[in-house]
Amino acid sequence: MSVRFGLGIALATFMTGAALAAPMSPEEKAVLQQQCAGDFTTFCAGLPPTDGPETQACFQKNMSKLSPGCQTAIKAYQKKS
Template sequence: MSADDKAALQQQCMGDFTTFCGDMPLEDGPETQACFEKNMSKLSPSCQGAIQSYKQGKKG
C-alpha cells in the first residue's frame, strides 16, 4: 500500500474510525481492522470504497 493510498484511507475513514472505533489505537493494527470489519455495513460509502480498494491492492 502506497503512502497516498494509506492517506486516502485515513482521510475517508477518520470520521467512521472516531464513531465506531474511537477507543482503538490510531494505527493499522489487527484490532482496528477487526473493528472496521465488524462495522463495515455502518461505515460511510466513501470509507467502504477506500477499504475495498485497499483490500484489492493488498491482494494484488
C-alpha cells in the same frame, strides 16, 4: 503522536492484515486516512489508533456501517492487492 499519524498506522495495519497485500503506497494511505478518519472516531474511538488487531476487528465488524467513501477506499485497496 498525533491521532492522524496513529490512525494512518492503524489503517495501514488493518488493510495489510485484511488483504495480506503488498505495502500501501503513500497515496493509498492518504486516501484511507481522509475517507476513514470519521469512521474510526465513530466506531473505534475507544481503541488506541496504533492497536492493529483490535482496530482491524473493529473495522471488519462495522464494515456495513462505514461511510460509503471509507468502504470504497477499503474495497479499492483490497481489489488492487
